[in-house]
Amino acid sequence: MSTAEALKVPDTALSPVDRLHALVAADMAATDRAIHDRLGSAVSLIPDLATHLIDSGGKRLRPLLTLAAARICGYGGDRHVRLAAAVEFIHTATLLHDDVVDASELRRGKLAANLVWGTKPSILVGDFLFSRAFQLMVETGRMDVLNILAGASAIIAEGEVLQLKSANNLKTTEEDYLRVIEAKTATLFSASAESGALLAGAPAEQIAGLKAYGYNLGIAFQLVDDALDYSGRAAQMGKSVGDDFREAKVTLPVILAFGRADEEARTFWKRTIEDGPQHEADLKRAIAYVEETGAIADTRDMAHRYVGAARDALAPLPSGEIRDCLLQVADFSLGRAS
Numbered sequence: 309m310s311t312a313e314a315l316k317v318p319d320t321a322l323s324p325v326d327r328l329h330a331l332v333a334a335d336m337a338a339t340d341r342a343i344h345d346r347l348g349s350a351v352s353l354i355p356d357l358a359t360h361l362i363d364s365g366g367k368r369l370r371p372l373l374t375l376a377a378a379r380i381c382g383y384g385g386d387r388h389v390r391l392a393a394a395v396e397f398i399h400t401a402t403l404l405h406d407d408v409v410d411a412s413e414l415r416r417g418k419l420a421a422n423l424v425w426g427t428k429p430s431i432l433v434g435d436f437l438f439s440r441a442f443q444l445m446v447e448t449g450r451m452d453v454l455n456i457l458a459g460a461s462a463i464i465a466e467g468e469v470l471q472l473k474s475a476n477n478l479k480t481t482e483e484d485y486l487r488v489i490e491a492k493t494a495t496l497f498s499a500s501a502e503s504g505a506l507l508a509g510a511p512a513e514q515i516a517g518l519k520a521y522g523y524n525l526g527i528a529f530q531l532v533d534d535a536l537d538y539s540g541r542a543a544q545m546g547k548s549v550g551d552d553f554r555e556a557k558v559t560l561p562v563i564l565a566f567g568r569a570d571e572e573a574r575t576f577w578k579r580t581i582e583d584g585p586q587h588e589a590d591l592k593r594a595i596a597y598v599e600e601t602g603a604i605a606d607t608r609d610m611a612h613r614y615v616g617a618a619r620d621a622l623a624p625l626p627s628g629e630i631r632d633c634l635l636q637v638a639d640f641s642l643g644r645a646s
Contacts, residue, residue: 323640324633324636324637324639324640325367325369325372325637325640327633327636328372328376328630328633328634328637329368329372331376331379331629331630331633332372332375332376332379332630335375335379335388335389335392336368336371336372336375336392338386338389339368339371339375339389339392339393339396342389342390342392342393342444343362343393343396343397344359346393346397346440346443346444347359347362347440349436353425353429353433354433354436356425357404357421357424357425357429357430357433358400358433358436358437360418360421360424361400361403361404361415361416361421362396362400364415364416364417364418365416365417366416368396369497369637370395370396370399370496370497370500371392371393371395371396371500372392373497373500373501373504373522374388374391374392374395374500374501374503374504375388375389375392375504376501376504376630376633376634377500377501377502377503377504377505377508377518378391378504378505378507378508379508379630380505380518380625380626380628380630380631380634381504381505381508381509381510381514381518381625382508382510383504383507383508383509385507387447387448387449387450387507388504388507388508390444390445390447390448391444391445391448391453391503391504391507392504393444394440394441394442394444394445394457395441395457395496395499395500395503397437397438397440397441397444398437398438398441398457398460398461398464398496399496400434400437401434401435401437401438401441402434402464402468402492402496403415404421404422404430404431404433404434404437405430405431405434405468406468407420407421407422407430408422408427408430408431409468409472410551410555411555412551414551421433438461441457441461442454442458445457445458448507450506450507452506453503453506453507456499456502456503456506457499457503459499460495460496460498460499463491463495464491464492464495464496466491467487467488467489467490467491467492467493467495468492470484470487470488470491471488471492471557474488474557474558475555475556475557475558476556476558476581476582477558477582478558478562478566478577478578478581478582480558480563481563482560482563482564485558485559485560485563486527489526489527489530489531489534490523490526490527492530493526493527493529493530494522494523494524494525494526494527494530495523495526496526497522497523497525497526497529498519498520498522498523498526499519499522500522501518501519501521501522502515502518502519502522504518505518505519511624513624514624514625516624517621517622517623517624517625518621518622518625520617520618520621521618521621521622521634521638524614524615524617524618524621524638525614525615525618525637525638525641527611527614528611528612528614528615528618528638528641528642529641531560531607531608531610531611531614532608532611532641532642534552534559534560534561534607535560535561535604535607535608535611537549537550537551537552537553537559537561538550538553538561538594538595538598538599538604539595539604549591550591550594550595553580553586553590553591553594554586554591556580556581556582556584558581560603560607560610561598561603561604561607562577562581562594562598562603563603564598564601564602564603564606564607565577565594565597565598565601565603566581568601568602568603569597569601573597576590576593576594576597577597580594608642611641611642612642615638615639615641615642618638619635619638619639622634622635
């Protein structure tokens with residue numbers, strides 16, 4: 309299939325993410341088929357549990373970046389489909405593991421898999437998906453691509469451990485926090501885009517541009533997600549309001565609010581984040597503190613700066629509908645917090 313045949317004209321009434329989906333609709337349909345084909349197993353629990361999450365309405369943004377990166381760089385083959393499926397499997401595996409570690413109750417508006425099937429099956433199915441991802445990467449026949457995504461998988465795991473170390477610790481700095489979200493979120497965004505461009509044989513400046521775009525977009529997305537945890541908009545997006553607070557995660561809104569707090573507020577944060585216990589009314593008070601101190605506004609401002617960097621990174625890429633959509637996706641990430 310040629311690049312032109314794979315692309316479809318987007319409906320301007322759609323969101324930027326949906327428009328990007330429309331531009332690579334044939335590729336995404338092939339990726340979805342590959343995902344479900346590779347979920348096959350004689351152990352029925354594996355596809356049942358994995359499908360519960362994979363088919364629960366996620367945006368498929370990471371594999372979408374892989375497909376879009378390959379196409380904007382002129383790729384005309386079909387190996388990017390297996391690569392995109394591998395990216396989605398890596399992401400899904402990390403979500404299954406993350407929900408176990410965090411004892412999450414909700415994922416994409418549905419009960420988390422660990423509550424439906426238990427923690428052990430969730431961990432093991434996550435391991436299965438990682439294995440499938442590596443099989444798909446090997447099938448691309450590109451060791452350079454395999455190296456990028458294998459490295460990203462290791463960094464994501466390091467990020468999980470870093471986050472465990474910062475939990476319940478109000479000494480966590482802004483730099484510590486950025487290291488965590490760089491590892492947990494930005495790394496896979498970056499690798500998704502970079503690997504698509506590399507597979508396409510793009511010039512070095514285009515590969516670097518897409519890598520930087522993914523990195524900065526990933527940081528912006530995580531900053532917005534962390535701001536949303538203290539916002540009513542989280543519920544509209546299938547997220548539980550206050551999950552990070554209840555799990556005593558020290559995210560940027562908490563770091564900023566604690567650093568600006570008076571003695572009464574500092575006592576509150578130490579009790580709720582470091583010492584326990586939390587009471588029923590504590591979340592409402594925490595939301596008030598992060599709003600009053602400007603912590604939410606400043607978190608959004610930081611996200612805005614990373615979106616600007618993501619947009620700038622696309623300068624070496626050829627103009628056209630895909631580039632326009634990638635620019636709009638970056639802007640769209642900020643709108644989630646407003």
